[in-house]
Amino acid sequence: MPIAGPSGQTVAVLRTIAVAPVRGVILAGLSLLGLGALLAQVLVLILTTSFGLIFLVPWAVDQARRVTDARRKLAARWDLVYIAQPYTPEPAPPQPDAEGFYPSEGWLYKTPRMPNLYAKIDWMLDDRATWRDFAWLLLNATVGNVLALAPAALIVYGALTVPWGVVLIVLGFLSAPVLLRLHTSGSRALLGPTRRGMRGRPSQWLLDWGHCAGLAGLSLFGLVALVAPRAWRVANYRRRVAGDWCGVPVAKPFATRTTKRDRLFFAVDPVVGLLITVVPVQLVVYGGWGLALPQTWRWFAGPNEPDWAAGWYGQIAGSDWLAIPVGVALVAVGLRLSGPAARLNGLWTRLMLAPSPEQALAQRVRELTQTRAEATDTAEAELRRIERDLHDGAQARLVAMGLGLGALEQLIDQDPGRAKEVLSKVRNNSAKALAELRDLVRGIHPPVLADRGLGDAVRALALDTPLPVKVHVDLPRRLDPPIETAAYFAVSEVLTNVTKHAEATAVQVDIRLVEDALELTVRDDGRGGADMSRGTGLRGVARRLSAFDGVMTVQSPVGGPTTVQMTLRVSEG
Structure with a gap:
């Protein structure tokens, strides 16, 4: 039961004076723990910058935060001073994309462990409160120890020099509450919330x-x-x-x-x-x-x-x-x-x-001359292909349909049974002609590419590929139709090349837009080797990309894996 009145206040003051030196010793012990956390942070910083042991960073920061949280709790219990948590909210756990991968730092991960680690490190190191904790640990091990241990030191030394040390004992007890209050005020200034964020990262x-x-x-x-x-x-x-x-x-x-x-x-x-x-x-x-x-x-x-x-x-x-x-x-x-x-x-x-400017100009002239010639050759070859496909496919089906309709006209009255058979063949030829025309149109410009864009078109292409294909798309906006068409057929040809030659079991396609460049990367786990970079297919891809200042590189060591990287220049949307 608390004691009320002036006598109760006197007892409370005397109790505070009596326990203040003990509390100072406790704060000194806490400073030793803080010194250990401080040394742990220094060692982790050295190991991180020297050997890349970044997984130790969250552990070291957590140790420091345990010590500073203990000081906040002691301030609330002893001095009735509440110090709010100053840390910024922890980032949300990483979420997988549509293909089940976790993107982080320009890489794709199968599990959220590394992306979560990177996000946690950025959150801790970019928080101003983390560095204020570091400063408090450093000051508490020096100035804070002086404030915490001075009363106990005066009392102990006075007890050893009695009777002359009685004055030191009294001074130690009387100064303890004041010095501990200064310690709490300094701790609140450093360990409390701040209105300013970090100027750098x-x-x-x-x-x-x-x-x-x-x-x-x-x-x-x-x-x-x-x-x-x-x-x-x-x-x-x-x-x-x-x-x-x-x-x-x-x-x-x-x-x-x-x-x-x-x-x-x-x-x-x-x-x-x-x-x-x-x-x-x-x-x-x-x-x-x-x-x-x-x-x-x-x-x-x-x-x-x-x-x-x-x-x-x-x-x-x-x-x-x-x-x-x-x-x-x-x-x-x-x-x-x-x-x-x-x-x-x-x-x-x-x-x-x-x-140099002269070299760049000459290089640009040569590049434009070559890409114009290659674009012309590609267009002529495409027209010849379309003409050949029409002549050998849909045109032949339509001619057969015309002959069948002529025979049907003669047989419909004379031999109805035979007429039904001819009509069935005409219907089959009609369906085949329609399918061939659709394939031809899809080869010229797939409808899904025009309706849904490059990302969904490549995903649809992956579904038609006999191999399991993972597609990761990072496109903040739609691109110009010619660029999307070139990129689509480039990926299509590479996937065809992988299916024919790579002997792969899995393929990954990455599509991302970086400033004014569209980057396409196709990786497989196949056998690799020289066969992967030969043939007219990849040469055709290179010609198609060159019309857009595009380049293609193939890394295919013997035994695999194979990586095909393609880059196209795009205009600002």
Whole structure:
């Protein structure tokens, strides 16, 4: 039963003063748990940037949130200060598409495990509250411990120096509630909700750093590509990487040969390209492996420190305590610089590998001349095919129908039984002629393509294919009819080629629109080999695509699998 009145208030105040030093000791123990969570986050950051162990990120963030949630509960219980949860809502679980796949980061997954992991990492790292928790853990292990342990330290030291220490004991008890109140106020400022969001995306910083590390490796590989017989393939790959990783698209040359500029790029890139990307890479590597990890290892290993944790490793200006914060700061700076460094590397690649204006103009003229000739040849061949199909198919059926109707006219009065037989044959020829005309129209322009668009047309095509075909479509809008027709027949021819030659058991078709390019990818699990890239069918596909600035590449190693990639340029809708 609570005690009312002034005496009850006095008892409550005395009780608060008496238990405040004990609560400070409890907060100090919580700070030790927070220090462990802080070190876990640092180690996971190092392991993630060094070895790609991203699955550890949610675990480390959860450990930190457990400690901060405990501090919020203690604030509500001891000081009646409610600190609301500051975290943004957790993202919804990934949902499969129409084909049962889970799209994430430009890839398709059969299960939601990896997409869910990526979404959770982005949610945690891009939440400002996560980094405020990190700051609270760091401050609580230093300033917070001073506020929490100062009263207990005064009381213990005063008890050891009685009678002169009586003043220290009194001061310790009287200062404890005030210092703990300051601790709660600081915790509420850092652990409560914030109105501002993150200015950047830390998850994107990690991805950019990985791109920088990859670009540094590609720069060193330039020494090998310099003497490679088909160095133009490596140059085209660098052009594609500049667009995908750096956000700087680089045009590909029309000719498939290695130019002097390609050789010059491979000769200079190991120096220039490496200088551009080595700064953020080394900041993260040295900050993590050179400072934070060695010093942490020394603390866990004991007084017998290894040789690699001294001097430049695990120390700053001879101080062990500065190693962790400076190491973390270097890692943060390296991650933040990764994006600009990657873009600068892309600009350097475009400067060296992009065709000059004169070359681009000459290349465009040659390309238009060739595509116009190929489009004319394709149109003439298509007209000849239609004429041949009409002559050999529907026209012959119609002639047979005319002869049958003439005979029917003579037999209908003389021999009704024979007339019924002739009428049955005429009806069969009519049905066959209609079916052949429908097939011919479908070969010219399928009705489902005009009515439902490219995605549904390819799905209908997959249903008619004898192999199981998975189709994934990412088209935010309808495309121009000529482009949809070219893409449809390109996929149709590739599926026919797979059915005839691949000996596959499953096929996957990916269709997506990326800015001004329509990307078509057909993958199968067949035997692969040279037969997959031969024949007039795929050459016809290449000619059809060339009319739309399209290109086709076939990767078909012996033993499989085979991947056919096709790209068409589209106009803005």
